[in-house]
Amino acid sequence: MNRRMFLLGGAASALLSGTRYLSADPLGLPIGCQTYPVRKSISTDFAGTMKGLSAAGFTQIELCSPYGYDDFSSLRQYKPQELRRMLSDWGLGCISAHWAPTELFQKADESIAYAKEFGMTQMAIAALGPFRPRTTETVDDVKRYVEPFNVFAEKAHAAGIVALLHNEGFVSEHIDGKPVYDMMIAELNPATTKLQFQVSSMQQGYNPVTYFQKYPGRFLSMHCQDWAKDSSTLSGFRQVPLGKGVVDWKAVFTAAKIGGVKNYFVELEEDPALMPLSVPYLKSLNV
Template sequence: MKKISRRQFIGRTAAGMGAAIAFSQLPAQILMQEAASFNDIPIGFQTWSVKEMLAKDFSGTLKMMAGMGYKIMEMCSPAGYATNGFGPLVDIKPADMKKMIEDAGLKCPSCHFGFGELTDHLDERIEWSKQMGLTQMVCSSFWLPDAKALKEYLDDADKLNKAAEKINKAGMATGFHNHEMEFKMLDGQLIYDALLKQLDPKLVKMQFQTEVINLGYKASTYFKQYPGRFISSHLSDWTADKKEVPIGQGVIDWKEFFAAAKTGGVKNFFVEMSLDKFKDSAAYIKSI
């Protein structure tokens, strides 16, 4: 799910008329700089959305995405997602995959891993990630849609904290990705809020999926409430009646989102939606 730097101010001291001239020009400079900072957002995409195409033509698909204006990408672990469309990529060596990504003009800082991969195959996944040049290993979910007690989530959070210690020692950050299931009540608490408390903020950062706007939860609210707790975000936009539309055509206030994301600590943004919406989404993000 590239980081933006917003509202940077450059001040200089001068004397006499020079200072007056500089001061009179300052508002225009600020406006120009702020506009540039939005346009400098490096746009990313999540590979889940194009998994069938990647399986058939990995390099060609990456070049297609780069042609739409995307600069970075987030992989899904080929081994962990082998039965979900990524199986044909398992035999590609990570160093070779990294080169194919770079040859397409892209960078890949992040990858999704199933929770079981990070508990049962952690050493292997860390080594794969290092060869890929990743900076972030993201747990895609605990996937507990039928959980009967909050303790099930909290126990898995403790396990992820432990895995994160090893990931962080290997020089990478650990993330946790939400779905709508974490925005349900269990034992009188919102699951997502409970996870924010249970996951060690020094070890595990959050990857926010904007789709939960459909449940009434805004990413910007969480970014402001939990400064520095987030590392990335999956972007999608929706109408009031919950229909997916290209970024900028739905109910989310994206200028508010990106401004709040700076407070939240977000480093990368990955568009995740159906293929037909990628081009317009990239164009909108570049335009704001």
């Protein structure tokens, strides 16, 4: 994966340097990249991986906690401020990371202190409740899962950090035909929490345009995936670079402004080599 990542990153970089693009990316926001898809190469060659992402045209990244995600444990050797300076030297900013539930609910003070020292302003969780639901969860479970997140969010807010709920796992399920996501949004404290939309949840009936318009100002971030139909795969889809699939990105980014989105991250986990190939499209997308 490393070799493909860097080869394609270099190709994307060469393409970018040889082509004129609009100076404004979608909504004038930096082009970001979630680092989970390149977690394996981060564990073996952090510097090379980050330089490859920067060369491809990404200027922001979203990390995963070195203490909550095993594949990021190699980053524990760096102090938060040192890690931020390294990223800055490679041309990358980082204001957000994903954290494990135990870090937010059992070690909140410790995790918030790390984020503050790093200089982050957003702390996200991938899901509330089980990542692989049993389909036996109830409405009472929804409230039970949201409550500790609201408690954490209040602590984070006091420290100047926004708590983000990402909609994967149980968050994107349905109970008696009703979307769990909406139930959770109703339970979240809007004064201390924001939302990070997972665009691939469209496959489960969650259209980002609909949600950005339905809940104006509640969103702060989104993860961007694109896909094409492929009958040879188990899911019936395969991921492709942004702009090469079924997602209407102009409509998504237009609605994202209503939703309150201030940062976004390309995340193509099936094949991270596709992520650099999304940059030229984003640079050409004027919304």
